[in-house]
Amino acid sequence: MSDVIRFEKKGAIGVIIIDNPPANALSFAVCKGLNARIGECMSDDDVEAVVVTGEGRMFVAGADIREFGRTRPDDVPDFYDVLKKMEASVKPIVAAINGLALGGGLELAMGCHYRLIAPGAEVGQPEIKLGFIPGAGGTQRLPRLAGVEAALDMIVGGDPINAAKAQELGVVDEVVEGDLMARALEFAAEKAASGEAPLATGARTNKISGIDAGVFDAYREKIAARSRGLDAPDEAIKCIQAATEMTLEEGLAFERDTFVKLRDSDKAKAMRYMFFAEREVAKIPDVPKDTKALDIKSAAIIGSGTMGGGIAMNFANAGLSVTMLDVSEDALSAGMDKVRANYASTVKRGRLSQADMDTRLGLISTTTDYADISDADIVIEAVFEDMGLKKKIFAELDAKCKPEAILASNTSTLDINEIGSVTKRPDKVLGTHFFSPANVMKLLENVRTDGASIETVASVMKLGKTLGKISVLVGVCNGFVGNRILGVAARITDFMVEEGALPWQVDKAIYDFGFAMGPFTVNDLAGIDIRFLTRSEQRKIWPDRRHPVLPDKVYHLGRLGQKTNAGWYDYEPGQRRGTPSKLIEDIIIETSAELGIERRAFTDQEIVDGYVLSMANTGADILQEGIALRSSDIDVIWHYGYGFPRYRGGPMFYADLIGLDKVYDAVSRLYDSYGDWVKPSELLISLAKEGKSFADYQP
Ligand code: 3HC
16 A cells, blocks of 8 residues: 555544645545545445545645646546545545645545634645646535635635635534544544435535526636736636536536646646746755755845835845945935835735834834944845945945855846955855845845855845745856846847837737736836946947847937836826837838838747747856756746746746757747847757757756
8 A cells, every 4th residue: 555645543433644745745646545545444344434634734735746747557546536436425524624725635625525624724726826727626516615706716816715714615614723633533423423424515506506607707807807818717717607507527527628628738837837946946956955044134235225225125024124224314315215105005005004014114224334234144235236336335344244244236237256356255245136126026036156155045045035035046147147138138129120020019929928018118117228228338248249229219319218208108197008109110110221121020929939039048058157057947037037927937948848949940040130149059059959958958
């Protein structure tokens, strides 16, 4: 018998314990073992009732996602059939939900006749977050227990609910304050002794009868905006509707077909990949899990501008005290005004209480004196990008801060090795690159310098977790991972506009691909002046490459984006949504003529491929240089830092899905048009030749 299922007999009650760490996932082995034990309990005359529970802090976290895509061995039953068998059992089966019951875990509990739950446990159907729907009866049984509206919220929303809510909705029968197992045994014995037929979830109909079909259309409308590009939400609604219109058997079959179709789709593959990718980022080969990390309890931020203030808010939000240092009281007071306004708008939207805002503000202090930050565990410098200034600040910090303090820079372009060279503690210097707005964006690029010790690396990775960020470790290079890739991809779209596309066509193609905004809209939002500086820098770094001329023309017109009500688009004052500008269109056409380019039509696919595959090619260079640890780290950066749609999985996954031989051909065509920006990466060439993917690459 498989050791992932333990079995004990407590008098006349058979107890099945799922013991498959870390998540008690329903692997093939669990399914096989569970089926066998249920079968034994059914045929053993000494067993009058059954209790199913989980070992450790989970009940069951769902089907084993790692096994998706593998063929089920012949001797393993379908989980869906195991549940049918359980539901049909004449002996009562009780789920003792000791911890998280998610996905197939909740389906297992619903396949039991009764459910008891520990107060701290939660239940949910999170499949939607993986791009599919429940596949073992969740869409049919949950509405029978909780009603249609709650089932829609739980299945389409995907968030778990706590024990009290589960009881209120009828998902569970009892919340057990004391010893869960003792009560489950007692409950099972009572049910067996009662002589009444066990209550099968699938046989219940009172909560699914007489439902107006309009409920489903209304729900569809309600979620339309937030489910753009996703297939699973609409399919989940159809399945729940099926529960109200079909027999259980028909509904289960309908759900099953839908589940299989969605599970095997590229979008679900991408979302599953992202699930593991964002867990993988925490694993750093030469920094073992038990590396001693500094317990960061206080921080100081140098610079109280937009970035500095946003970073300070992160610490205050996590309950840590933080001091902002700037050159003058005026600068500090302007910085604090912005922080206050930021919090106030969250309070106004009802997402933060006034009391919490006050507590957080109370954690932020200000100073102009370095002596006041000498005790901070970490100092993050967030002043403007000037190497001389940063070196001066780091020398001062090195002299004033306690020896164990970590000194970090929020630079997005400068060489942190050089910044750290002015200190006597290069082992404690590294980059913490926050994304703007720093209090909102989840991504943190932690930039490892040549001298940073593994303890320092472990400390900032842990800090990221404390601050609720997704931290990705990257190496030092111009723009690190995210901005270096963006620098190339955005430039390709500039070229496409010079050659025949229009900014709004580019933006629409990229929006339709799934990004929240296209690059020209982003540029208008961020300010065309910002890219102006980057571009002049890059002209110096790469004098021999083609550089776009249009963005500078727009800049020189004083059209700096939304803040001037004019950029690539025209804006009505106070409006964030722009309209295509006739003036810009004329300038574009004029510019193409000046450049001697005969404008041609671009298809949307060509635009998306130019944008995304140029990203993947730069990503391949980054991977080969060891700036990113793995291709999935690049994808995590692009999802959390730049809104790459999760259901596309990031540029590297997207390229892998197409196949690197085809990607190589496409990149070669881009190279012919745009030169060295998209010179096919050596890594891309070699992986394409070997028929491998970026995910296969091991440095
Ligand atoms: N399958 C395989 N592995 C799983 C898993 C699952 N369903 N759930 C968690 N794990 C693994 C994680 O990959 C991780 O492995 P690692 O240590 O090797 O990196 C380990 O369990 C611990 O997970 P976390 O690091 O995420 O631990 P947390 O405590 O932060 O979170 C959790 C626990 C909330 C359970 C979270 O892991 C989670 O959300 N898991 C996925 C739950 C889910 O989506 N279930 C539905 C699966 S699909 C399904 O059931 C289909 C059904 O309808 C037929």
